[in-house]
Amino acid sequence: MLNANDAIQSAPVFAALGDTTRLKLVSRLSDGNQHSIVQLAKGLKLSRQGVTKHLYVLKKAGMVSSKRIGRESRFTLRLRTLTRARDCLNRASAQWDETIERLKISVEN
Amino acid sequence: MLNANDAIQSAPVFAALGDTTRLKLVSRLSDGNQHSIVQLAKGLKLSRQGVTKHLYVLKKAGMVSSKRIGRESRFTLRLRTLTRARDCLNRASAQWDETIERLKISVEN
């Protein structure tokens, strides 16, 4: 069985990803570049402050970091947090695959 | 850049995973077996109906399926939904890795 305690630590990250606006932001940030808030807000149908709030959620979950440069705040995606969440799902699905294999074997025998 | 439209489809799954109770449920279900509601509720510090609600959320997100057997409802984890979410994160992190590589190269040259 998947280690519950390990998995639970990823909950805030999944929660952060569980919103279409934030997924769009992550998608844009996955180009690896720094983006300002207005830049990220373009094309999203909500106010700049709405975007700011979402960015803050992502930051609180450790998924992005920001740096103030001049009059703008530049946001970057944090790879490590992303890979941790990915690994969590990898473990869960691997666990599941193993179970399937065991079931196959027991059916065959 | 990660395809936003593809990624967005995973939002409900991530949202479903973004709660510690539901992650615990997924963790238990990752043993590949069927579990009844009372069985899943044991050890979780909330009412049976609380657990039922969470299971319904997981089901709505396509992460579990249920089948009524006699007087109990048996829940099973759905591998396909899990792997889709996993692949979404895999693509995002792979994208990011590529970017890092490109940056390294441009710095070296």
Place this chain on the structure above:
DNA sequence: TCATAATGCAACCTTTAGGTTGCGTTTAGC
């Protein structure tokens, strides 16, 4: 230096999430 761009901060509103309790219904099993 003065107008404008990019933010930050705070108040406010509405909807949803997470959780509970109460009660009715269907099975299991003695």
Place this chain on the structure above:
DNA sequence: GCTAAACGCAACCTAAAGGTTGCATTATGA
């Protein structure tokens, strides 16, 4: 056939999420 187990359904409550507007602050650049 009767009791207890396992659910489903609905009402209800509180806190948090998602979003807005208004206004103050800090940089830019002509």
